[in-house]
Amino acid sequence: MSENSVLPPSRGRFYAVRFKPGEDLLAGLRAFVAERGLQAVSIVTAVGSLKKAPLRLANTGVWETREGHFEIVSLVGTIDALGEHLHISLSDRHGVTVGAHFGPGSAVYTTAEVVLVDLEDYSFTREPCALSGYDELIISSRESR
Secondary structure (H helix, E strand, C coil): CCHHHHCCCCCEEEEEEEECCCCCHHHHHHHHHHHHCCCCEEEEEEEEEEEEEEEECCCCCCEEEEEEEEEEEEEEEEECCCCEEEEEEEECCCCCEEEEEECCCCEEEEEEEEEEEEECCEEEEEEECCCCCCEEEEEEEHHHC
């Protein structure tokens, strides 16, 4: 257990937002967070569809963009003032589902309805991690920043 996992519970403020056909879901989420000055956001739930999805499959390091009609089965992750870590599961018309890291450049098909929570007592940042080799989430108290 890391030291930042023992912070006291945080209060949360919930937001619900709908993205319309053609909108870039990640760009829309980033704009929503930036416009409100949110610092520690988590996705509570999401439902909708995409016609274009930029994905990075597990352990590949390679981004690919899939086009078609996909249901959003799941969208999870964290968003901070400067970055995010999002995973998405998408299902095609045959029910074939793929899960991957989700990036910028998507296009909503019919709708994307997302509920977010801003953890009001926390601040999220990302720093290089010697163990993973990636920039990883750092959780701190807003009082200590």
